[in-house]
Amino acid sequence: MEQHRILIYILLAIVVTNLIRVTPMVLIKGQIHNRFIRSFLYYVPYVTLAVMTFPDMVLATPTPLPGIIALIAGMVAAWFRLGLLPVAALCCIIAYLLI
């Protein structure tokens, strides 16, 4: 493919992705006092990441079983606050051993 086409794709991705990040900051000045909106924004990150993790994690492995076991192990490890890297490494190792 022509190189300049790839660059245009990349630039579009960069501009759109960062506009999305910046827009709310520009629009929201100061603290929001509406209790519903504050509560909504409080739950957003947890729900987003939960929805992105399941079922995608289970579908990422050739058969569901390694993904399911890695998911359960990761949840247990995270419950006991093992930290980002150990939990991520544990999931990878389990998947590697079971695939």
Next chain:
Amino acid sequence: MTQRRQDILHGLRDGLPIALGYFAVSFSLGIIAAKAGLSAQQGFLCSFFTRASAGEYGTYTLIGAQAAYVEIIVMCLVVNLRYMLMSAALSQKIAPGTPGYHRLLMACCVTDEIFGISIAHPGYTPPAYTYSAALISTIFWATGCALGITAGCLLPQHIVTALSLSLYGMFLAIIIPPARYNRNVLYALIAGFILSGLCAVAPVVSQWSSGMRTVVLTIIISSVAAWLKPIKLKDNGAA
């Protein structure tokens, strides 16, 4: 030690594990980028300035398919829409009176994980903390992608697949610990898992992209949670 130096050190401390996790994830992303025809420099550039796992995955897939430019725009909008919600949430964690350029730069730092640790920071989040964590993780992210493009084809497929799970492991490490001491977060997570699983197999809805599913379910579940279990308002930004 000045407060700012301490914030930077804390940011680096919390950013390093994220950076190492990013490295593994972006390496597998680089393998996809290589298939789409990107050079290592292009992958570095794209990764450094977008820092969007799912968004980049979509971008590289579309480049590989030689899609129309407008498809890239729409895909980036939908898949990354969660950043809009996160950025809105982060706006509430920035101390009043912080200069506007800090607000914009902090917004640009938003990724799932950097947002996660920035929100978890007690009280208002100092810009220096977010910047240092974002910088170190972005360097690893972009380098991992470039390396994946050049060296990814050398790795066997099952190792690449195993590495791709590191992303989800990181997500779990962010969402599970708060659920331990907050029942409402726990319920929201369970609802997220169940509904997301149902949406993946239900008719019609299962045709949605995972980015679309993420946005719709996030808005619905968070709204219901906010309606049923509103948080107690505090003024220190800790919400």
